[in-house]
Amino acid sequence: MTRPDLDRRGMSARLSDRDWASILDTCSEVVEIPARTLVSRRDEPLDRSLLLVEGLMSRHVPGPYRDRREMVALEVPGDFVDLHSFPTGRLDHDVSTVDDCRLAVFPHSALRKLVHIQPETGIALWSMTVTDSAIHRYWSFRVGALPAMGRMANFIAEMELRLRLAGLAHDGRFSLPLTQSDMGEACGMSAVHINRVLRDLREDGCCSIQSGWIEIHDLERLHRIGHFEPTFLLGEQDYIVGR
Amino acid sequence: MTRPDLDRRGMSARLSDRDWASILDTCSEVVEIPARTLVSRRDEPLDRSLLLVEGLMSRHVPGPYRDRREMVALEVPGDFVDLHSFPTGRLDHDVSTVDDCRLAVFPHSALRKLVHIQPETGIALWSMTVTDSAIHRYWSFRVGALPAMGRMANFIAEMELRLRLAGLAHDGRFSLPLTQSDMGEACGMSAVHINRVLRDLREDGCCSIQSGWIEIHDLERLHRIGHFEPTFLLGEQDYIVGR
DNA sequence: TGCGCCTTTTAACATTTATCAAGAACATGG
DNA sequence: CCATGTTCTTGATAAATGTTAAAAGGCGCA
Numbered sequence A, B: 001m002t003r004p005d006l007d008r009r010g011m012s013a014r015l016s017d018r019d020w021a022s023i024l025d026t027c028s029e030v031v032e033i034p035a036r037t038l039v040s041r042r043d044e045p046l047d048r049s050l051l052l053v054e055g056l057m058s059r060h061v062p063g064p065y066r067d068r069r070e071m072v073a074l075e076v077p078g079d080f081v082d083l084h085s086f087p088t089g090r091l092d093h094d095v096s097t098v099d100d101c102r103l104a105v106f107p108h109s110a111l112r113k114l115v116h117i118q119p120e121t122g123i124a125l126w127s128m129t130v131t132d133s134a135i136h137r138y139w140s141f142r143v144g145a146l147p148a149m150g151r152m153a154n155f156i157a158e159m160e161l162r163l164r165l166a167g168l169a170h171d172g173r174f175s176l177p178l179t180q181s182d183m184g185e186a187c188g189m190s191a192v193h194i195n196r197v198l199r200d201l202r203e204d205g206c207c208s209i210q211s212g213w214i215e216i217h218d219l220e221r222l223h224r225i226g227h228f229e230p231t232f233l234l235g236e237q238d239y240i241v242g243r
Numbered sequence C: 001t002g003c004g005c006c007t008t009t010t011a012a013c014a015t016t017t018a019t020c021a022a023g024a025a026c027a028t029g030g
Numbered sequence D: 001c002c003a004t005g006t007t008c009t010t011g012a013t014a015a016a017t018g019t020t021a022a023a024a025g026g027c028g029c030a
Helices: A010-014 A017-025 A108-117 A119-145 A148-165 A180-187 A191-203 A219-225 B010-014 B017-025 B108-117 B119-145 B148-165 B180-187 B191-203 B219-226
Strands: A029-033 A038-040 A048-054 A057-061 A070-075 A094-097 A101-107 A173-175 A207-210 A213-216 B029-033 B038-040 B048-054 B057-061 B070-075 B094-097 B101-107 B173-175 B207-210 B213-216
Touching (some): A010 A148, A017 A108, A057 A180, A057 B119, A070 A119, A070 A180, A070 B119, A101 A108, A108 A119, A108 B119, A119 A180, A119 B070, A148 A173, A148 A180, A148 A191, A148 A213, A148 A219, A180 A191, A191 A207, B017 B108, B017 B119, B057 B180, B070 B180, B101 B108, B119 B148, B119 B180, B148 B173, B148 B180, B148 B191, B148 B213, B148 B219
Antiparallel strands (some): A029 A101, A038 A094, A048 A101, A057 A070, B029 B101, B038 B094, B048 B101, B057 B070, B057 B094, B207 B213
């Protein structure tokens, strides 16, 4: 198949030209999936991984009882959604679209071949799953150590950073098509409380949300409230202050 | 250097004989580190990874304010503590001993050579960091979706499972040298509340703790209260019911 | 042995967050 | 355009959890 012409953004943009080109060569197809669709289910065998090209996706621990599943990750364009299923061939959680999404498909067999031929590219892919891990740790920190308002501020700050790196946030404005219920699942709080905290942040002059668009009025203040440190994602040397 | 003679247990026991032997060949030394020692610090460059041979270690997001750091992982013998620092050469969190520990040291340069020579062994190592990720997700779920009692039960259930797989829990008895303060940092609750919940679990006939030893009286009940599903760690096909 | 420090335990109280309920706003499909 | 369902918003109330404080237990060390 001819190499698809995909934008290289966000996390993918951190790959070298050579790695990116080689990885693209293993792409079998690009698919579109409508919003709110379950894409992969926990424990079902997987033989491909997905790169999110456009849209927003979520990962959930289904939860032993239906009324309280937990969102464990959100993926933005440029992220590999489930590259961590490559080494083991399975997932421990569900994967769904939030938005309408465009996804690039990478068969594990092709990835395996690539890793054998170019081990350094394998390590580059590995490091993308490692970054995913760092984000998980930050989610643990957020939910475990911060009170509601900090949690919300921290969450919004993370989204702003990741979407900005993906070229999808400008001047503190970006689309985030999550319901307050979704945010509740992500931050471990009730939807009602999300609503109240969002109001407080708005009245604080921090940021506001309107029909899926977030506008940050005072990024520094948001970071302070959320005890947000952008370096968790990038490492100190890589982090460039400002927008 | 001659290949050190280390037990192969827990997560390491899931490696093939060949992978394990090759990996051992890259071990440069075995070191002992006393309890409650900071071993690696966030953002400092790392050129080696550690395999925990004996003892208990913890990983923390230091937390922007000192009074509320969050524990994001606990390592038991057989775990690679910071293998995820190999692809990137840095960590986004601190690493400390809880107990006196014995650790096997693996220089990144030697690991890199190994990955180049035997890419499949590289994938096996990669899959160990992927399992680490799955545990992170489970911690997110625990802290985000479960109430205090469930959180505690779920946490104890995870420790029982992982220590049992490492050959360190028998008949529901195992050593867990954490203070209630530590458990609070791990579960995102105050030490005082940990104490209360521990009492409730004891009075429920579920499990009890005495001077660092946990005894589980009713594992099924503990799993039910904690909504614990052992498959999160192992996958369905690998999970063997019972002890 | 006795002192000092850390951990555990319990109680009282304050605060945060969840739950329930109801109406308003908003979107979707006929 | 209406009808229906979802999401947002707010208030009242309940429940869960945090905080503070104080006493008891354990442990190492002089």
